[in-house]
Amino acid sequence: MPDDLYAFYSQTRRYFEQICAPLTVEDYNLQGMPETSPAKWHLAHTTWFFETFLLKPFSSNYTQWNKHFEVLFNSYYNAVGPQFPRAQRGILSRPSVDEVYAYRRHVDEQMSALLSKTSHKNRPQIIERTLLGIHHEQQHQELFFTDLKYCLFQNPMYPAYDITTPQSKKIETSPLSWSHFEGGLMEIGQGDGNTQKFEQFCYDNETPSHKVWLEPFSFSDRLITNSEYLTFIEDGGYHKPELWLADGWSTVQALHLNAPLYWKKINSQWYEFSHFGLLPLNLNQPVTHVSAYEADAYARWAKARLPTEFEWECVATHTSSSEHVSSLNLLPPSADPSQRMQQLHNHVWQWTSSAYQSYPGFKAAEGAIGEYNGKFMCNQVVLRGSSCVTSPNHSRNSYRNFFYPKDRWQFSGIRLAKS
Numbered sequence: 001m002p003d004d005l006y007a008f009y010s011q012t013r014r015y016f017e018q019i020c021a022p023l024t025v026e027d028y029n030l031q032g033m034p035e036t037s038p039a040k041w042h043l044a045h046t047t048w049f050f051e052t053f054l055l056k057p058f059s060s061n062y063t064q065w066n067k068h069f070e071v072l073f074n075s076y077y078n079a080v081g082p083q084f085p086r087a088q089r090g091i092l093s094r095p096s097v098d099e100v101y102a103y104r105r106h107v108d109e110q111m112s113a114l115l116s117k118t119s120h121k122n123r124p125q126i127i128e129r130t131l132l133g134i135h136h137e138q139q140h141q142e143l144f145f146t147d148l149k150y151c152l153f154q155n156p157m158y159p160a161y162d163i164t165t166p167q168s169k170k171i172e173t174s175p176l177s178w179s180h181f182e183g184g185l186m187e188i189g190q191g192d193g194n195t196q197k198f199e200q201f202c203y204d205n206e207t208p209s210h211k212v213w214l215e216p217f218s219f220s221d222r223l224i225t226n227s228e229y230l231t232f233i234e235d236g237g238y239h240k241p242e243l244w245l246a247d248g249w250s251t252v253q254a255l256h257l258n259a260p261l262y263w264k265k266i267n268s269q270w271y272e273f274s275h276f277g278l279l280p281l282n283l284n285q286p287v288t289h290v291s292a293y294e295a296d297a298y299a300r301w302a303k304a305r306l307p308t309e310f311e312w313e314c315v316a317t318h319t320s321s322s323e324h325v326s327s328l329n330l331l332p333p334s335a336d337p338s339q340r341m342q343q344l345h346n347h348v349w350q351w352t353s354s355a356y357q358s359y360p361g362f363k364a365a366e367g368a369i370g371e372y373n374g375k376f377m378c379n380q381v382v383l384r385g386s387s388c389v390t391s392p393n394h395s396r397n398s399y400r401n402f403f404y405p406k407d408r409w410q411f412s413g414i415r416l417a418k419s
Contacts, residue, residue, distance in 0.1 A: 031090025160277035183214035248293025292405035307417035348413030387411035
């Protein structure tokens, strides 16, 4: 356990710095909107997490790197103390990028020493919090890609994060088909609330496991493609108020929406911005970067609906999928018609119709750690699956992602269901 845990910690920390390698110094401070954070902030915040929740309480001889970091890189933990305003993270020219990396080295050295103390009286809690910190850092690695993509898109030069030629399979998409599920009493979630297991880690919002009754339903065998969404656009989907939830229609009108976030129409041809820059729209790829409002409107137009998160988990649990793609593909793979139930994981997050709330019997941890998930169970919508930039070990059937229904900068797409 100790060797495996430290190896997991080290690999995760190195990976974050590897994916930052293509950045220029100027890129590290980009913040395109309040909801995104600069790459430098992500690197420092994940380090602050280990310093705050492990080194300060459990390392007897730990020396704090910089007292100001306690405020600058606290995201939302009110029990820890005040936070620097989220919308202003991009103006933090100091600490420099070099100092942030030095801060990471300092914390890594101290974490190595702490994890080597196998007889520490708080050893079980140290292991639990280290696992949480590692998975927390992996979440921020995904946010690094989503936030950077949005920030680079604000530049009219449409600069590429990755200057290599993208490898995208040219596969013809099979016609959308449906699988029927009888429903019944289903087991949802994981375990009894003990989330901090090395091999079977999950977040507290995935617990406890419980029974849910499902009526019979049908589930689409794949995600909706760019081609299919383009048909929705050309049929006037953004101009038909009867297709939209009231808040969604207000959002469409206020923001003048007429296509997914990264689509650009140039000389009558559609392009899509990606981490490889601006590319011709690939019609066979899953439509990506749509809001829950857009997903719901498309489903209504298609005479279907979005699945509940429990229907999604039921399908994922009772069907097998051999798909697995690297989290660095940076483009959703095209559909593979040879698979019956396609694209459950590793393509795009899939909006559900379920509000993000606690499971029966959910209990948040005591103290500041308890603010990790529970405090956000209000006014947000659950997404299931995982995306092409999600860490592979986060691609589990019980994982509950959540965002506000207007959000589009995440790798979010559309899966359909019918009653």
